Amino acid sequence: MASDHTRSAILAAAERLYADRGFGDVTLRDIVAEAGVNLAAVNYHFGSKDELIAELFVTRSVQTNRERLRELKAAEEQGGGRAPIEVILRALVGPTLRGCLGPENQRSTAARFMIRASIESVPPIRRIKNREIDHLRKFAASMRRSLPERSEVDIYWGLNFALAMAHHTIRESERLIKLSEGKCDLEDVEDVVGRVVSVATMTLTAAKVEAKSRALARDAR
Amino acid sequence: MASDHTRSAILAAAERLYADRGFGDVTLRDIVAEAGVNLAAVNYHFGSKDELIAELFVTRSVQTNRERLRELKAAEEQGGGRAPIEVILRALVGPTLRGCLGPENQRSTAARFMIRASIESVPPIRRIKNREIDHLRKFAASMRRSLPERSEVDIYWGLNFALAMAHHTIRESERLIKLSEGKCDLEDVEDVVGRVVSVATMTLTAAKVEAKSRALARDAR
DNA sequence: GATAGTTTCATACAAATGTTTGAATTGCAA
DNA sequence: TTGCAATTCAAACATTTGTATGAAACTATC
Numbered sequence: 215m216a217s218d219h220t221r222s223a224i225l226a227a228a229e230r231l232y233a234d235r236g237f238g239d240v241t242l243r244d245i246v247a248e249a250g251v252n253l254a255a256v257n258y259h260f261g262s263k264d265e266l267i268a269e270l271f272v273t274r275s276v277q278t279n280r281e282r283l284r285e286l287k288a289a290e291e292q293g294g295g296r297a298p299i300e301v302i303l304r305a306l307v308g309p310t311l312r313g314c315l316g317p318e319n320q321r322s323t324a325a326r327f328m329i330r331a332s333i334e335s336v337p338p339i340r341r342i343k344n345r346e347i348d349h350l351r352k353f354a355a356s357m358r359r360s361l362p363e364r365s366e367v368d369i370y371w372g373l374n375f376a377l378a379m380a381h382h383t384i385r386e387s388e389r390l391i392k393l394s395e396g397k398c399d400l401e402d403v404e405d406v407v408g409r410v411v412s413v414a415t416m417t418l419t420a421a422k423v424e425a426k427s428r429a430l431a432r433d434a435r
Numbered sequence: 436m437a438s439d440h441t442r443s444a445i446l447a448a449a450e451r452l453y454a455d456r457g458f459g460d461v462t463l464r465d466i467v468a469e470a471g472v473n474l475a476a477v478n479y480h481f482g483s484k485d486e487l488i489a490e491l492f493v494t495r496s497v498q499t500n501r502e503r504l505r506e507l508k509a510a511e512e513q514g515g516g517r518a519p520i521e522v523i524l525r526a527l528v529g530p531t532l533r534g535c536l537g538p539e540n541q542r543s544t545a546a547r548f549m550i551r552a553s554i555e556s557v558p559p560i561r562r563i564k565n566r567e568i569d570h571l572r573k574f575a576a577s578m579r580r581s582l583p584e585r586s587e588v589d590i591y592w593g594l595n596f597a598l599a600m601a602h603h604t605i606r607e608s609e610r611l612i613k614l615s616e617g618k619c620d621l622e623d624v625e626d627v628v629g630r631v632v633s634v635a636t637m638t639l640t641a642a643k644v645e646a647k648s649r650a651l652a653r654d655a656r
Numbered sequence: 657g658a659t660a661g662t663t664t665c666a667t668a669c670a671a672a673t674g675t676t677t678g679a680a681t682t683g684c685a686a
Numbered sequence: 687t688t689g690c691a692a693t694t695c696a697a698a699c700a701t702t703t704g705t706a707t708g709a710a711a712c713t714a715t716c
Contacts, residue, residue, distance in 0.1 A: 241673060254677090255694070351614065375634055378599045379599045393591060409596075413638045462704085473663095473666080475666085483705080484703090
């Protein structure tokens with residue numbers, strides 16, 4: 215199988231360029247120039263441009279998902295099959311937030327690539343994301359074990375909102391900083407994780423508050 | 436200025452096609468074919484493809500923003516300058532959710548277009564979104580008046596999370612339905628609005644719970 | 657009804673881009 | 687070394703795409 219030199223040079227160059235400039239205006243010619251290889255090499259090694267993008271994304275996705283499951287499993291084992299909901303949620307959103315936020319200058323290429331993927335959402339990536347459901351089901355199952363008295367629907371909504379806060383904060387981090395004039399410190403990642411987890415935990419535990427507030431809100435209609 | 440026939444036919448056709456098939460694979464030729472007009476008409480009336488997209492998006496955006504501000508203003512006047520936080524949040528996320536969720540078959544073209552714009556995020560639209568900050572500032576100000584004891588940073592985070600839940604739910608509605616096997620009913624829009632508002636309200640009011648949960652979560656690290 | 661301004665149309669342009677081709681080169685095994 | 691497969695390369699291909707052009711058709715004003 216010889217050395218992967220060309221193949222990995224393409225992957226590295228592509229990830230860097232996509233991270234810096236987005237999928238929209240990076241062409242195969244840009245990539246091969248950056249990688250110092252021939253144009254045809256991309257199709258030879260990956261088949262097509264889309265398959266190259268897909269490979270980049272799956273690689274990073276499985277890394278994140280592995281990390282998430284590692285944390286989840288550790289928490290469940292420690293709790294004898296039942297982990298506290300905060301810890302489950304932390305395993306869900308922590309790895310992504312830690313990977314994508316933090317000081318800008320020390321954000322890895324991989325992280326910046328994943329942020330791009332989250333913002334631009336190009337077809338090959340969308341296709342892969344649709345297969346992520348099985349992964350999320352594991353978290354839903356764990357959350358049900360953690361909060362057996364909670365309805366299934368509420369669990370799914372809690373999961374949805376937790377992901378919402380994490381992903382939206384990453385996607386719109388620039389806007390949040392501008393809106394708050396820098397007062398929201400997105401470089402303090404653990405604070406962000408804590409905020410997301412605590413809000414999501416509230417969603418799933420503070421039954422009365424939620425019901426009351428929802429009723430109140432409905433009246434106001 | 437003659438009749439707007441061609442111009443509005445292009446706008447209508449473009450919005451419909453973009454809503455149905457996304458920005459990625461709709462060309463000017465598709466649009467003019469659907470509109471029954473000449474190819475050159477787009478550049479004649481709009482200058483460029485991007486300006487056409489921009490016009491579509493600003494039109495729908497100002498509609499939503501107007502609706503939001505109308506609700507906000509009504510609430511503040513009723514409360515003599517201070518509106519309850521739930522009502523402010525409802526004015527923030529209600530119009531968008533009501534416009535984009537609900538029974539699929541009765542979702543307007545405009546709504547479906549805005550969902551696309553939220554998912555695909557094409558350059559001309561991104562440029563416009565960046566100017567939306569002034570609009571959000573009005574909500575931040577209103578929220579500060581409503582919760583004067585709350586820190587400014589917490590207000591911004593609450594605003595961020597409220598938008599996060601609303602937009603993410605719209606963006607990923609399909610996935611949430613699939614994940615929950617239809618148990619999360621996104622057609623009951625008022626229920627969704629209520630959930631988002633109540634969670635966001637909790638974020639901003641349940642100080643002790645949040646602090647405690649955040650500390651707990653930090654320990655678990 | 658002539659004229660000037662606006663709008664429409666067919667067509668051409670120009671550039672970008674992913675992909676393919678077939679020959680050249682390389683590396684390794686027999 | 688010879689032979690064979692894998693890899694690299696330059697070049698060309700084939701489309702697709704947004705945009706520009708200039709003539710024709712239309713409209714309203716005087």
